[in-house]
Each structure stands twice: as C-alpha cells, then as structure tokens.
Amino acid sequence: MADSARQKRYSEASTRLKLLAHPERLQILDTVRRSSQCVCHLEVLLGKPQPYVSQQLRVLREGGLICDEKDGLNTYYCVCDLGVRAWLDTILGPAPTERSHPLAGCSCPKCTAQKPPIEWVLAASL
Amino acid sequence: MADSARQKRYSEASTRLKLLAHPERLQILDTVRRSSQCVCHLEVLLGKPQPYVSQQLRVLREGGLICDEKDGLNTYYCVCDLGVRAWLDTILGPAPTERSHPLAGCSCPKCTAQKPPIEWVLAASL
DNA sequence: ACAATTCATGCAGAATTCTGCATATAAGCA
DNA sequence: TGCTTATATGCAGAATTCTGCATGAATTGT
Numbered sequence: 001m002a003d004s005a006r007q008k009r010y011s012e013a014s015t016r017l018k019l020l021a022h023p024e025r026l027q028i029l030d031t032v033r034r035s036s037q038c039v040c041h042l043e044v045l046l047g048k049p050q051p052y053v054s055q056q057l058r059v060l061r062e063g064g065l066i067c068d069e070k071d072g073l074n075t076y077y078c079v080c081d082l083g084v085r086a087w088l089d090t091i092l093g094p095a096p097t098e099r100s101h102p103l104a105g106c107s108c109p110k111c112t113a114q115k116p117p118i119e120w121v122l123a124a125s126l
Numbered sequence: 127m128a129d130s131a132r133q134k135r136y137s138e139a140s141t142r143l144k145l146l147a148h149p150e151r152l153q154i155l156d157t158v159r160r161s162s163q164c165v166c167h168l169e170v171l172l173g174k175p176q177p178y179v180s181q182q183l184r185v186l187r188e189g190g191l192i193c194d195e196k197d198g199l200n201t202y203y204c205v206c207d208l209g210v211r212a213w214l215d216t217i218l219g220p221a222p223t224e225r226s227h228p229l230a231g232c233s234c235p236k237c238t239a240q241k242p243p244i245e246w247v248l249a250a251s252l
Numbered sequence: 253a254c255a256a257t258t259c260a261t262g263c264a265g266a267a268t269t270c271t272g273c274a275t276a277t278a279a280g281c282a
Numbered sequence: 283t284g285c286t287t288a289t290a291t292g293c294a295g296a297a298t299t300c301t302g303c304a305t306g307a308a309t310t311g312t
Contacts, residue, residue: 010149010156013217017147022270023136030136039289052271054290073279073288090216091139108288148300165259178301180260199258199309233257 019063020091024048025056028077030092032066033085034100036078037110044105074108145189146217150174151182154203156218158192159211160226162204163236170231200234 020026028042043053057077060066067080079085089095102111146152150172157163157171169179183203186192193206205211215221228237 006153006156007149009218010152014147014149014152017143017217018269021140021143021147023133023140026136026140027132030132040287049272050289051273051275051291054288055271058290070279070289075289087216090213091143092135144299166257175302176259177261177303177305180258181301184260196259196309201259 016063016065016087019059019065020087022056024052025060026092028053028056028060029065029079029084029088030095031100032077033079033088033095036069036076037100038074038076038106038108040074040108041103041106041111042077044103071109074110076110142189142191142213145185145191146213148182150178151186152218154179154182154186155191155205155210155214156221157226158203159205159214159221162195162202163226164200164202164232164234166200166234167229167232167237168203170229197235200236202236 024046027046031037031042031045039053043050046053061068065084066077069076153172154168157168165176165179169176172179187194191210192203195202
C-alpha cells in the first residue's frame with residue numbers, strides 16, 4: 001500500500017474513533033444497536049437533558065455511525081452499517097440478543113404500548 | 127449486567143479509544159504490531175521530531191497498548207496484548223504477515239545489520 | 253572522565269472538544 | 283389557528299488534548 005493511502009486510512013480511522021471515544025456516545029450506540037430507540041428513551045437512559053442527547057446523536061449521525069427514521073413526532077435511531085456493528089462487537093463485545101425492555105419514563109409508542117400497568121401483570125399471573 | 131458495570135465498561139473503552147483516535151499513534155501501532163521497532167525507526171517513518179514520537183510512545187505505553195524492551199541504547203516497542211491486536215485487526219484490518227523492511231535513515235542494529243550496501247546486492251546477483 | 257548517541261520528560265501556548273443552556277423547528281391535535 | 287410534545291440547532295465558556303521545544307537521564311565507546 002502507498003504511503004499516502006496509509007496516511008488517509010489512519011486519519012479516517014482516527015476520525016471515526018474520536019466519535020466512539022466518549023462514554024455517553026458509546027452507551028447510545030450500545031443501546032441502539034440492539035433495537036432502534038427514540039430520543040426520549042435515550043434521555044431517560046443516560047439521565048442527561050434532551051438537548052445534550054440530541055447533540056450527541058447529531059455527532060453520531062453526521063459521522064455515519066447511526067441512521068434516523070422518523071415516525072410522527074418520534075425519531076428512532078439505529079445502527080445500520082455492518083462495519084460499525086463489527087467495531088462495536090470488538091469494542092463492547094457482541095450485542096445481547098434478548099429483546100430490549102420498554103423503559104419506564106419513556107413515553108414513546110414503542111415503550112408505552114408494550115408496558116401494561118403492573119396491576120395487570122400481577123393479575124395475569126394469579 | 128448492572129448499570130454501574132456498564133458505565134464502567136463504557137468509560138474504560140472510551141479511555142482506550144481516545145488513545146487510538148490519533149493518526150500518528152495509529153501509525154505507530156500499525157508498525158509495531160508487525161515487529162518491534164526502535165524510536166528512531168518510528169521517528170523516520172512519521173517524519174516527526176524524536177521528542178514528539180517519544181511522547182506518543184509514552185501515552186501508548188502508559189495506556190497499556192504497547193510494551194518496551196531495552197537493548198543497549200535502543201528501546202524496541204511492540205504490541206504484546208492480544209486484545210489490543212484484536213482491536214487493531216478490526217480497526218485497521220489484519221496485519222500484513224510479510225517481514226518489515228529495514229528502513230533507510232534508521233541507524234539501529236536491526237535496520238543496519240540487515241541492510242547491506244546496494245553494491246553488495248548487485249554483485250551477489252551477477 | 254568525556255563525548256556521543258538514544259531516548260525520556262516537563263512545560264506552555266495553541267487548538268480542539270465538551271457540555272449546558274436558550275431557542276428554533278416540526279408534527280399532531282383541539 | 284393555537285397549543286403541546288418531541289426533537290434539533292446555535293452558541294459560548296470550560297475543560298481537555300495537542301504539539302513543539304528545551305532539557306534531562308542512561309548507555310556506550312574512547
């Protein structure tokens with residue numbers, strides 16, 4: 001490989017690594033690689049204000065690490081690139097295959113639809 | 127996995143990623159993962175002043191990404207950790223298996239010993 | 253002991269990234 | 283249209299990282 005091609009590869013890899021070298025962004029990626037999630041979901045998960053979360057999502061989106069998919073008021077983010085998945089597998093270990101739970105505190109349809117009141121669950125188990 | 131364990135993993139991974147997110151450091155790692163190399167070798171390769179190279183080597187060494195091995199005046203660095211090798215395989219692709227060449231401009235025994243004058247080489251091929 | 257070579261360290265100004273906040277946009281609904 | 287909800291954007295001060303330089307330490311050979 002030519003020297004300039006190497007240089008280019010190093011700087012491209014380093015650009016992508018910079019995006020990953022951030023605990024909150026890693027947690028976001030680790031979450032959305034399992035299943036796509038909306039912003040308010042991640043907001044609850046990280047315990048950070050919404051603008052902060054959106055900011056990090058933007059960084060990841062513009063860096064090509066995640067894709068967004070809008071549905072009404074909600075925007076769901078996911079990891080669509082297979083190369084990115086491979087990096088995450090190496091860095092964080094393989095993604096768990098179990099379904100991700102709906103999250104108390106997230107009000108998106110995905111979370112509320114699948115989350116019956118605790119009384120129902122208890123009643124059903126009698 | 128518990129939440130605090132996750133947080134710890136994210137921040138540890140992010141710490142290591144920060145060390146990798148740097149073109150010159152990536153080039154150093156890519157070089158020494160093939161075979162151990164001395165400082166002046168890397169100095170020629172990167173085209174950067176020696177204190178700069180040593181500084182980056184220190185960062186990598188203190189981060190546990192490389193090991194040093196002293197031999198007289200020279201210090202040879204290499205990637206000893208298998209986990210680090212795996213990360214590099216993912217990030218930069220698998221390491222080439224061919225021998226690394228001695229480098230013109232590097233005066234360490236490793237490079238000069240294996241580098242006979244061009245006249246010898248030509249004479250031998252007659 | 254002295255000089256030469258190889259490498260390490262400390263430090264400071266420059267450049268970049270981080271992160272919190274105020275505010276903007278856009279969709280759905282009454 | 284006006285209100286609410288969900289998300290995006292712009293910006294600025296704070297914190298961190300980068301990088302060049304001066305200098306220090308250790309080893310080898312004379």
